[in-house]
Amino acid sequence: MxxxxxxxxxxxxxxxxxxxxxxxxxxxxxxxxxxxxxxxxxxxxxxxxxxxxxxxxxxxxxxxxxxxxxxxxxxxxxxxxxxxxxxxxxxxxxxxxxxxxxxIQQIQSYEWRVARVISRGPELKSRRLMVEIQHAQNDDVIVSQEGLVGLVAQTSDSHAVVRTILDASVTVPVTMFESDLAALVRGDGEHLRVDFVPLIKAPQIGDILVTSGAGGVFPAGLPVAKVEKVTAIDGGVFAEVVASPVASWQRDAWLAIVVKLNAPREE
Missing domain, CATH: 1.20.5 (Single alpha-helices involved in coiled-coils or other helix-helix interfaces)
Structure with a gap:
């Protein structure tokens, strides 16, 4: 079934x-x-x-x-x-x-050698730079395409440390074109100052101060500073001048060393 x-x-x-x-x-x-x-x-x-x-x-x-x-x-x-x-x-x-x-137009009796910036001081406006340059010597002048930057402070075979004009240890003799002004510019870390300028010869705001060549360290005619403030000192005889650097080394990748021709060089 x-x-x-x-x-x-x-x-x-x-x-x-x-x-x-x-x-x-x-x-x-x-x-x-x-x-x-x-x-x-x-x-x-x-x-x-x-x-x-x-x-x-x-x-x-x-x-x-x-x-x-x-x-x-x-x-x-x-x-x-x-x-x-x-x-x-x-x-x-x-x-x-x-x-x-x-x-760049050459300054008589000087030659220019290009230097590459490899480091800057930590300050907002650097007082020290390091550049790559061969055979630099102490007190060689450093410039940018706008104007004076500073002086060589230390050297090695291929590098140099630069004191900028904002450093208090650098003093620059300055004047103005078509003027008999003779003064000294010094840095305070942030600005440039010109002390004890005769009030009757004091520059105006916006004027450009240039190297005078006095002392033989800096070539004459390099732009140094732009005047920002002019204040009469008590008594009305002298004026205090505050300025800013013309050179913009804080952003430039290349600077130049100015070497005096026929000057003795250390080997």
Whole structure:
């Protein structure tokens, strides 16, 4: 009895499978089959949904990872391009400064040698600089393309330490063009000061003080300072003058050393 039921079940299963296959084949050939396919399409779509979701999530994570990687690569490339552009801009600025020094009008009896700035003092307005220069000597004059910077204080084979005119140890004899003014400029770390200038000869705000050449250390005619303030001292005989350096060594990458021709040099 049990064997009979099992045999009938197998026969029924075979028939149902056969009918299902026939329906599938007919669905691709005849309109009725196509209608049947349309009828069961929602069921097939629902059955396949988990597979589609899994594939969608997998693709999303893969695409997200690819996008993140591409974004990181793009940011790194952009940062490199920005750094390269800044370097090119700095090189252009240095090149302009260098050409300015090479074409600068020579002062009689002096020669100019270009020096590269490699470090500055920590002050807002540096009182010390280090430059790369061969065979410099103490008290050699350092200038920028705008004017006087200072004096060499220490030297080595290829470097020199420069005291700028803001340093209190540097005193510069100055005058003005078409004037008989004779005065001394000294630094106080932040500004330049000219003490005890006769009031009748005192410069005006905005005037430029230049080296007079007195003492033989500085060549005559180098721009030194621009007058910012003039104050009469009690008694009305003298004036105190406050000025700022003309040279902008805080940002310049190149300076120049001024060497007197035919002057004895230490070996």
């Amino acid at each position: 049990i064997l009979g039921r099992s045999s009938r079940f197998k026969n029924a299963y075979v028939w149902w499978v056969s009918i299902f296959l026939i329906i599938i084949l007919l669905s691709f050939k005849y309109p009725v089959g196509q209608q049947l396919q349309l009828t069961i399409a929602p069921l097939l779509h629902a059955v396949q949904a988990p597979v589609r979701w899994y594939q969608g999530f997998s693709l999303w994570f893969e695409d997200s990872g690819d996008l993140q990687s591409s974004y990181t690569t793009l940011r790194e490339s952009h940062a490199k391009q920005q750094a390269l552009a800044m370097e090119v801009q700095a090189l252009r600025a240095e090149n302009i400064q260098l050409r300015t020094f090479l074409n």
